[in-house]
Structures are given as structure tokens and as C-alpha cells.
Amino acid sequence: GANFIGGVEIESLMRNKDGKVAGVKYTTTSDNSNIIRATADLVIIACGANSASPALGIGSEKLPLAKQPGALTYVSSDNYLKQPLKRIFVDTINQTHMLRRSDGTLVIGGGKLIVGGSDSDEDSPEDKELDISEEADSAIAKEMIAAAIKSPDDLESFMESCSENDDKSFRITTANRPISADGLPVVGLVEEGLYVAVTHSGITLAPLIGELASFEIEESLNAKSSEEVERYGFEILDAYRPTRFV
Ligand SMILES: Cc1cc2nc3c(=O)[nH]c(=O)nc-3n(C[C@H](O)[C@H](O)[C@H](O)COP(=O)(O)OP(=O)(O)OC[C@H]3O[C@@H](n4cnc5c(N)ncnc54)[C@H](O)[C@@H]3O)c2cc1C
Structure with missing residues (x-):
């Protein structure tokens, strides 16, 4: 099951000693001075037009967004x-x-x-x-x-x-608008432990992207190597991977 925590702002990502993403640090709207830590096997950035904010670990070089x-x-x-x-x-x-x-x-x-x-x-x-x-x-x-x-x-x-x-x-x-520099959705692993899902056409594509992403994420968490992660990825998403920007 999932535990939904609303009214929070992610302040930064947490990384382990090897540099792998290990969770997030967040504050709540009722108390923005108290930083709370949440560990995670994988962090998904789906923050719309704010997804390239450096605090969220990706940045505008890896995720260039158009200003529209x-x-x-x-x-x-x-x-x-x-x-x-x-x-x-x-x-x-x-x-x-x-x-x-x-x-x-x-x-x-x-x-x-x-x-x-x-x-x-x-x-x-x-x-x-x-x-x-x-x-x-x-x-x-x-x-x-x-x-x-x-x-x-x-x-x-x-x-x-x-x-x-x-x-x-x-x-x-x-x-x-949460729109990438080439106008297309951005869906997939940016690095181990960090997945992104940003698209302008979220209203129309969210049901499909949600299904594909959740399947991929589950498979990648069970995978033993990055080669295995790639093998599980959906071909239909190949053109939309964040790696196209780097
Ligand atoms: C002018 C305009 C035109 C649009 N036209 C279309 C269209 O033609 N077709 C279409 O399908 N859609 C359209 N949309 C809808 C929109 O572009 C997306 O499709 C949809 O909103 C994307 O959903 P999302 O959940 O990815 O992002 P959003 O709806 O933007 O949600 C992102 C969420 O992340 C939260 N967030 C951001 N930063 C943080 C942080 N640090 N910590 C915690 N939470 C954070 C935000 O508060 C927000 O709740 C349009 C939107 C606008 C504004």
C-alpha cells in the first residue's frame, strides 16, 4: 500500500555514501523549520514545471524545460x-x-x-x-x-x-506549462534511484504514463543490475527518456 503525505515541500534529496539517491528531506506547510527525512528505494520526481529545480536533484541541464x-x-x-x-x-x-x-x-x-x-x-x-x-x-x-x-x-x-x-x-x-525543451514527455530513470515523469500533456497522457511508469519502477527495483533495468523498460518510452538531453 501507499502512504500519501500532503502539504509538504521537498527541500532536497538524500544520498548514501556512494552518492546513490536514498530518499528526500521535506518540510510541512504547518512547520517549515522542521526538516523531516524519508528514506526511499527510489524517488520519483513528478513536480510539473518545478521538476528541474536543483533541489530536486535533476537540474535544468539534464531536464531542460521550455518557458511557455x-x-x-x-x-x-x-x-x-x-x-x-x-x-x-x-x-x-x-x-x-x-x-x-x-x-x-x-x-x-x-x-x-x-x-x-x-x-x-x-x-x-x-x-x-x-x-x-x-x-x-x-x-x-x-x-x-x-x-x-x-x-x-x-x-x-x-x-x-x-x-x-x-x-x-x-x-x-x-x-x-511543464513542457520539455523538445516538447515531448520526459519519463524514465535519470540515474539509479531517481525517476522522472514530466509532461505537458499530463491531462491526456497521465493514465498511460502512470501505468507504464509504475510497472517499470517495480521491475527496476527488483532488478539486480542496470542492464536488467533497461531490459524491463518499455520500448514505447524510448523516445521520451531523460537521457536524450545529456
Ligand atoms: C497554460 C496551461 C496549458 C495546459 N495545456 C494542456 C494541454 O494542452 N494538454 C494537457 O494534457 N495538459 C495541459 N495542461 C496541464 C498540465 O500541463 C499538465 O498536463 C499537468 O498539470 C501535469 O501534471 P503533473 O502532475 O505532472 O504536474 P502538476 O499538475 O504541475 O503537479 C506538480 C505538483 O508537484 C508539486 N511540487 C512542485 N515542487 C514541489 C516540491 N519541491 N515539493 C513538493 N511538491 C512539489 C506542485 O505543488 C504540484 O502539486 C496545461 C497546463 C497549463 C498551465
Whole structure:
């Protein structure tokens, strides 16, 4: 079984006397002065856009990430049913995609939903120089909501209820996409005891990457040599190994 510990920040990796990764040091949000140590056979870095932080042991040389911030709009209303959408909604015509969190909040992303790799639109200079001023935020949010309103009936009524009852029920954030320098997912061992799983297309690829990675990790922990680890690796992931950057 797994023991999930939330509300923590990994401060650094622990290494044994041979330099092999042996666990992590972390603090909790309630007490960030107390460093807690957790030993591990293997550490998996799946920290999105923060995965190349030197504290997490990989660094930007081994894991170069592109700088491509984007906007996400959150819409919430007390008047709407709190049921999650059963699937992620993608509207390719109006170029919007959205999902609903368990508290009922809709998260709307503008532009195409990227599946698997980079997209020429994603490399546009406007994207890299996203204006994050308040006025621009509001304009982007309105544009995203307008695109989402053209969606199926239940979403339309949700949007209408928001604008009629409380026009401040949306907020926008800018966030760095967890996207590698070549736009493709990065999945695999960086070194013995340190595995990485970072991808921009996490929404669409997470179920598959999760399955493949967990199988590989289990096999590699049972392996007796690095040759054995490689033999167990899935060929489908060959093009996405972190070793391509070094
Ligand atoms: C603008 C934008 C556009 C997007 N477009 C698409 C798209 O087109 N297609 C698609 O599939 N997905 C898209 N996404 C979603 C996103 O890119 C990923 O697919 C998804 O969020 C990746 O999931 P993840 O769990 O790997 O990383 P994240 O969701 O980023 O989660 C990483 C987690 O690690 C935690 N963390 C970081 N550092 C530390 C630390 N030191 N200690 C402890 N915890 C830490 C963070 O708090 C966070 O909870 C988009 C996202 C953005 C922001």
C-alpha cells in the first residue's frame, strides 16, 4: 500500500555514501523549520514545471524545460450542481478545453488541448510574452469564458448562472506549462534511484504514463543490475527518456 503525505515541500534529496539517491528531506506547510527525512528505494520526481529545480536533484541541464506560460480561468458558482464533469471537455472549433474540480469549479484552458507533444501554436511569441496585468487577465478570462459558453447546454446554463448572480465568480491564473525543451514527455530513470515523469500533456497522457511508469519502477527495483533495468523498460518510452538531453 501507499502512504500519501500532503502539504509538504521537498527541500532536497538524500544520498548514501556512494552518492546513490536514498530518499528526500521535506518540510510541512504547518512547520517549515522542521526538516523531516524519508528514506526511499527510489524517488520519483513528478513536480510539473518545478521538476528541474536543483533541489530536486535533476537540474535544468539534464531536464531542460521550455518557458511557455499560459492562462487558466477558474469559474465557480454556489448555484450550480457540484457534480464533476464525467470527462474533460474539448471544443476544437472554439479552441477551448475544460474540466470541473470536485468542488464544482470549472477550469477553462484556452487554445488547443495538446496531446502528446508540442504544437506550433504553443511556440508562438505571444504565448511566451503573456501579459499578466490585471486588465489583460480580465480580457483573457472573458475571452475564455465566451468560448466556453458556446459549449453544450449544461455548461451554457452554468455560465449564465455565474454571470447573472455574481460576476466576480471567475479568477485567472498564469502558470508555466511543464513542457520539455523538445516538447515531448520526459519519463524514465535519470540515474539509479531517481525517476522522472514530466509532461505537458499530463491531462491526456497521465493514465498511460502512470501505468507504464509504475510497472517499470517495480521491475527496476527488483532488478539486480542496470542492464536488467533497461531490459524491463518499455520500448514505447524510448523516445521520451531523460537521457536524450545529456
Ligand atoms: C497554460 C496551461 C496549458 C495546459 N495545456 C494542456 C494541454 O494542452 N494538454 C494537457 O494534457 N495538459 C495541459 N495542461 C496541464 C498540465 O500541463 C499538465 O498536463 C499537468 O498539470 C501535469 O501534471 P503533473 O502532475 O505532472 O504536474 P502538476 O499538475 O504541475 O503537479 C506538480 C505538483 O508537484 C508539486 N511540487 C512542485 N515542487 C514541489 C516540491 N519541491 N515539493 C513538493 N511538491 C512539489 C506542485 O505543488 C504540484 O502539486 C496545461 C497546463 C497549463 C498551465
